[in-house]
Amino acid sequence: MHPAPSLILFTVLSGMGFGLLVWLGLGLRAPTGLAAFILFGLGYALAGAGLIAAAFHLGHPERALKAFSQWRSSWLSREAVFSAATLALMAPHAAASVFWDRPLPLLGWLGAALALATIVATAMIYAQIRAVPRWHHWSTPPVFVLAALAGGALLAAQLTLALWLMLALGLAMAVHWVLGDQQFALARSDTGTATGLGRFGRVRLLEPPHSGRNYLLREMVHVVGRKHARKLRVIALVLGAVLPALALLLPAGYAVVGLALLAHIAGMLAQRWLFFAEAEHVVGLYYGKR
Amino acid sequence: MAMPRQPALNLSPQVSDEVRKTTCYMCACRCGIDVHMKQGKVAYIEGNRDHPVNKGVLCAKGSAGIMQHLSPARLRAPLKRVGPRGSGEFQEISWDEALQLATDWLKPLRETAPEKLAFFTGRDQSQSFTGWWAQAFGTPNWAAHGGFCSVNMAAAGIYTMGGSFWEFGQPDWDRTKLFLLFGVAEDHDSNPIKMGLGKLKARGARVIGVNPIRSGYNAIADDWVGITPGTDGLFILSLVHELLRAGKIDLGYLIRYTNAPYLVNAHDGPEKGLFLRGDDGKPLVRDRRTGRAVAWDAPDIAPDLAAGVDIGGVTHLPVFRHLADRYLSPDYAPEAVAQRCGIAPARIRAIAAEIARVAFEEEITLHQPWTDFRGVKHDTMVGRPVAMHAMRGVSAHSNGFQTARALHMLQILIGSVETPGGFRFKPPYPKPPEAHPRPHAGHSPGQPLDGPHLGYPLGPEHLLIHDDGQPKRIDKAFSWDAPLSAHGLMHMVISNAHAGDPYQIDTLFLYMANMAWNSSMNTSAVMEMLTDKTPDGSYKIPRIIYSDAYASEMVGFADLVLPDTTYLERHDCISLLDRPICEADALADSIRWPVVAPDRNVRPFQSVLLDLGARLGLPGMVRDDGTPKFRDYADYITHHERRPGIGPLAGFRGPDGTGQGRGAPNPDQINRYIENGGFWTCHIPEDAQFFKPWNAAYQDWAVARGLYDSPQPYVFNLYVEPLRKFQLAAEGHGSRQPPDHLRARLMETLDPLPIWYPTFTDADAAAKDYPLHALTQRPMAHYHSWGSQNAWLRQIHGHTPLYISGYLWAQHGFEAGDWATLTSPHGRITLPVVRMDALNPHTVWTWNAVAKRRGAWALDPNAPEATKSTLLNHLIHELLPPRGDGLRWANSDPVTGQAAWYDLRVKIEKAPAGQTVSYPAHSAQSSPVPKPPRNLAHQVKE
Amino acid sequence: MTTLPPTPARKLGLVIDLDTCVGCHACVISCKGWNTENYGAPLSDMDAYGESPEGTFLNRVHSFEVTRDAAPPMVVHFPKSCLHCDDAPCVTVCPTGASYKRAEDGIVLVNETDCIGCGLCAWACPYGAREMDGAEKVMKKCTLCVDRIYNENLPEQDREPACVRSCPAGARHFGDLGNPESAVSQLVAERGGFDLMPEQGTRPVNKYLPPRGRDTLQMPALASLCAPDTSAPTPARPAQGFLGWLDRALEKL
């Protein structure tokens, strides 16, 4: 799939934002006053920035409100509903924390649940897509959820929690990659089934339908070299999880958290880039691209 | 679960305000189209269901007509060259100025030396009109594009059986049970062939595709014969060998309808090999009952095919004996030809057996009585449901004439021509060579030519040569170089004019032919010839006038450009005098009419030609008082008469519009065509639909419709006597003698019975250094060079990769993304490669005419048509490489002069890594039209 | 709307005959022409005359090559447009309800005024049947010519999809695949029509008819017909055996 920068940014940033909101809502850390202002502000900013980045991806952002309508069937719609609900429900809790030093735990918990639901919905947007076998797998949501929670925990300076989450995230990414590598084959789609001609012999694309380009090729067919992918996986794993975890073993301090955060974000951007770039859509079979 | 809410849809939107029915011209197939108009603009084009050609279907090009009509490459006004030739720098001028200029150039020529005008036309379908104009002008130098296209096919068909494929005839799609397709990628009969194949498929009939490349029609062929290019004749003769051996031939048909029983004169001397004739000149046959030689059409005889007659100790054998003796020779046994053709002997036998099985075991009988020209009544029509069709894979070789002859012989031997299930002629064919005119070149200042330019010579006496043997025509048509060049040799015009051989011309006038690019061999050199100067600084070809509708490559080389309309903006006439649209069971012709008015300062070329003719005072174009006789082309179509009662359009003639074929001009004729959907048809009566050359009812019907002036029954020429006359001349008989260097070649190739010889390039010593054959194919979604200006079509075929076989792929270690360099004895090109396994292992190919010169056709100079594409034409020379005999032989068929595009031999190499642009890369020409819009979203919604 | 309707009574769709398709692209362009002028926004072409043109098409024809061990390779031209799946994932993923499957005939459509151009439905479609229009930024897909097939402004016989009407080879058939008695259903049954990527679980309505056996013409079975004439010709009498036969045959005429 085409690794669209807006989508990479969106999933990483808004994921972290919602992850932070989960922790803030749960009251694991219950900041008040300025600290609350900064932390809630950060949560809202990241979640919001992500949503804005996502809107850039839309052909018609002005019709975005329509996306709230199909929550019964569409994970994208659910994501929209959950995210809006999170931001709405969390607001009194945040305001109360900032201005009156009195968090509203009930709303906080509800908001945390919704924030978590938002993260899950985001993950499910990808995981539901059977046409991308690598995504269509139980290991996809854990990566999104753990990335969001780990990033959020870092932001919330829940260092021990963050350490464990980082390790879990590293594991989840590794599992997603290793199992993901087999998914296309397991999905049993090949040029033979795509064309129904497999029964006659070995099927190969002779000519694409047009010599000109098209949306599908641009959007769904992206070929990353294997060597390239392996390198990026190492970078994503090291920067995204291992380095932050190691940093968190050091004596706490702004520098340490900052370093861990920077590494984590860079790592997650790499992971997300790969998440898209490595994902093969079965439509590639019609274009001889696999 | 609740019913989901659905938006309310308007299921019956208004499709258009009005439908205008006219004829497509995105190619020469000429389908009927329904042009849907909204607010006076073209909104949507679909096929006309009532039209005889396409019956509602429409090809990709036809459906994309709207994008051709709106092309940004459309010329906008007459152009006068201001920069050097080839630069594309022009100034827009008025029509008055343009026509004045043309008149000033042409008038003195007509008055002094009319032959100094060479007028050649390409894709146009008004040849009877342009030829008439050129005849009135008085130049012998006129022809259309057939010489570089398919004259081999046409001439072989006419000489053998009075018609060939495509416009001449068609398979009996509704009844054929076995169909063999030789060397066709698309052909002119574009939609009808597809519709026909669809019918065969729906019935489960078998299709055999003989083609080095398995794509398109050949992809759906049940059986594919991946023949080695240039060897079809050998393969066909091997099939003939097998059928003869098995006795699977239709002897009754041969006796009744062919010259198989004609006795061939065996006396040594100037008559040897001609038919033995009676005192009345009638060919003689041996009557089996009496053993005597009698006139072929004597009543109550049993013509023999086996035995001859002895006269003065010499045995004169029937044609069929010569034929049998020749093709039964072991030289034609499957084992003997297999290697050359690249087809296993068992496969050849299997195909021969299948032909025999279907022809003789699945015979069709129609219970339709009919009477033959001898007066014999038949209760039924018996057919042999094997049909064949061939085109340029056979025709575009230097052995194409004889190969096409061999194919017709095969069709005739099994008795399938003009019988149910076989091959059927479309009126006005069949028409034997005798019923066609002879070529003419008699010219004198200020006078019209002494007759029609083109025709079918019946012997050396009809050649257009001076007493010293010099050709009379600039293209050397009908000279010893190409005696039966029935369509002229358009591909030789520029090089001959440049060389001043056989003489200098003054003005080259071209219409609708992209001669500076895809219709010339050796394109780069042709561009140089067009721009080459004499030492005094003037151009070697002094003046070039060109009519095109679009900013093609050729436009850049003209001194004066006469911009034409698009096909939706003008009158055209698809005439029975010309290249008609008839079906096997109906006479038909059609028109185009301006469904929209041009929005630019352009004029229909035919009207311009009439205007120019009037300015020049050409006979037939001016009244006695010197004023123009025709207002415009529509007026000409309506009122011109070729012979009394016969005009360009055959339908709705006579004052009341009821005349069919014959009748006085009808002023309302064009309106009647428009009301009728743009066409006219007239069905052939049931009893006249088959056996046309011999069917009395058909002959009478044809006379009544004005196709002939008297019945013209004839028999098929398995043995073509006129060819023998040329051989006799080569042997030294007669007063017209060929130059010595051509004698051997004429003797070999103008054989009166079909032969096969290797193509000239295959026979050349250099062939072994160029082990591969290189071909082009027409993409179904493009018409020659026109497709690339079409925003929709160019996305389908925007480049020309070189397709190479899996065998070569492995041999040369190609990988996806590689480029290859192809070298011929003449040039070099570089293209990206694509692997194709369903390909003759020794063949490479690419798409024809998709490549463009930078700057042409209003395309971006970096368009893939210019950067990832090239023409094979750069590798092909109009002359063969020097052979050491001091002569350069033409790269064409020695009989007809047909350009041998597909004789090309090449070698391949992997191009060095890093190649990203195709070679050759010509400099850009500047565009005479404004830059096109970047994006399109065309809609004429209310 | 985004949920799928209960199985529609009628399942309109196409049956494409891979034995007959010559790959001419007529269906591609007639579709482009009709849908540029009709349903919703025009199908645009970006960089139309430039270096890298990219237009919206609702139907495209691929070409595949099939190599076989014991027979020559085949080439199969392969047209593909929306298959109007029964279990259309493109519909259920749509967040706005712009994508929907019509309850009455199963046609899958995009309501362009509701479409936000998120592209998710195109991701969800395994077949590449949806394309985002470059100019209008809404999702485009085959409409099964819903504005033709019921159109009372068209003569009855023209109420079929543009691509079906124009296909010169007659390789495209349109009808109700929900009715086992319909001509298309019969054709599918007779010719062994199949689904594309059944493993994707989309249950396509459109069906494909396989190419018939290729290159089956065999020597042995038919050889007897051409019983070769056994008397070997000699140089002196090249057609001896043949002449004998000819003589006898002429006698019988």
Ligand SMILES: Nc1nc2c(c(=O)[nH]1)N[C@H]1C(S)=C(S)[C@@H](COP(=O)(O)OP(=O)(O)OC[C@H]3O[C@@H](n4cnc5c(=O)[nH]c(N)nc54)[C@H](O)[C@@H]3O)O[C@H]1N2
């Ligand atoms: N390598 C290779 N070369 C080949 C062939 C091949 O198979 N391989 N095939 C050969 C054959 S058979 C042929 S017939 C030729 C064809 O070659 P050409 O006869 O050159 O055909 P086109 O490219 O169609 O060019 C015709 C010109 O007509 C112009 N035109 C289009 N419509 C109109 C109109 O309405 N009015 C006017 N006035 N002009 C118009 C076009 O813009 C174009 O410039 O190519 C030959 N060249």
Ligand SMILES: Nc1nc2c(c(=O)[nH]1)N[C@H]1C(S)=C(S)[C@@H](COP(=O)(O)OP(=O)(O)OC[C@H]3O[C@@H](n4cnc5c(=O)[nH]c(N)nc54)[C@H](O)[C@@H]3O)O[C@H]1N2
């Ligand atoms: N769409 C479209 N239709 C067209 C045209 C067009 O440009 N586009 N051009 C029109 C014109 S002018 C013409 S002349 C006709 C030509 O129509 P076609 O005759 O179909 O022309 P080509 O595309 O040249 O195809 C020639 C075929 O012959 C095969 N071939 C080459 N050499 C041999 C051989 O030695 N033996 C055999 N058996 N096969 C061989 C090639 O592989 C190719 O498939 O098409 C007309 N129709």
Ligand code: SF4
């Ligand atoms: S075959 Fe196509 S381009 Fe040619 S006339 Fe017919 S519809 Fe037009």
Ligand code: SF4
């Ligand atoms: S129009 Fe018909 S034959 Fe042509 S590509 Fe489409 S389905 Fe195939």
Ligand code: SF4
């Ligand atoms: S083919 Fe694709 S777009 Fe069409 S219904 Fe099926 S999944 Fe949806």
Ligand code: SF4
């Ligand atoms: S692109 Fe349009 S139709 Fe597709 S899922 Fe998004 S909103 Fe729905």
Ligand code: SF4
């Ligand atoms: S049914 Fe209509 S929209 Fe669908 S592919 Fe055919 S022409 Fe295009």
Ligand SMILES: [Mo]
């Ligand atoms: Mo041609």
